[in-house]
Amino acid sequence: MGLAVIRHGELIEWRVKTYKGTWSKEKLEYILRVIGKMCDYFEIRQVAIKKVDPCRCSPQLNVLNKRLIAVMQKKHLRMAMYSLPELTKATGKKQRNMHYAIAEYLIEIYPGLRREYLKERNMDRAYYSKMFEAVMCAHMSSVRERKLC
Numbered sequence: 001m002g003l004a005v006i007r008h009g010e011l012i013e014w015r016v017k018t019y020k021g022t023w024s025k026e027k028l029e030y031i032l033r034v035i036g037k038m039c040d041y042f043e044i045r046q047v048a049i050k051k052v053d054p055c056r057c058s059p060q061l062n063v064l065n066k067r068l069i070a071v072m073q074k075k076h077l078r079m080a081m082y083s084l085p086e087l088t089k090a091t092g093k094k095q096r097n098m099h100y101a102i103a104e105y106l107i108e109i110y111p112g113l114r115r116e117y118l119k120e121r122n123m124d125r126a127y128y129s130k131m132f133e134a135v136m137c138a139h140m141s142s143v144r145e146r147k148l149c
Helices: 025-042 059-074 084-093 098-109 109-120 129-148
Strands: 002-007 010-016 045-048 076-081
Touching: 002 025, 002 129, 010 109, 010 129, 025 059, 045 129, 059 076, 076 084, 076 098, 076 129, 084 098, 084 129, 098 109, 098 129, 109 129
Parallel strands: 045 076
Antiparallel strands: 002 010
8 A cells, every 4th residue: 555645745754555464354444543543643634545446456445445435534534536547647748657657757746756766667566656656646635735725
């Protein structure tokens, strides 16, 4: 899972969080607790989530997404949801690989992401792609929020 926090246009937290083990109710509750604590710690007021692609998701991911939305509503947090094509379109880049388009767009805005970008480019698998998607969701939400103010 990718997690990112933007405050006043500055990226202050970004990471990949992996939850080991088989899926269970306990694992779901643990994930929700971790996200809830992060929201409390950073005093989050708005959450941006990548929309689940119905063709590429599992029943467990659907449950997690529904529960996450319910938790955010209970905390009275504003929510924004973006699909992967929306994230890619916002970059304005015309690359075949959507994940690289997102990452390359973001390192121009948040140079601190360069290390993860270079690691991603040198690995055989996309480890940081979820983190870049999370940063892009947070970025788009932050930009939209600033335009409304």
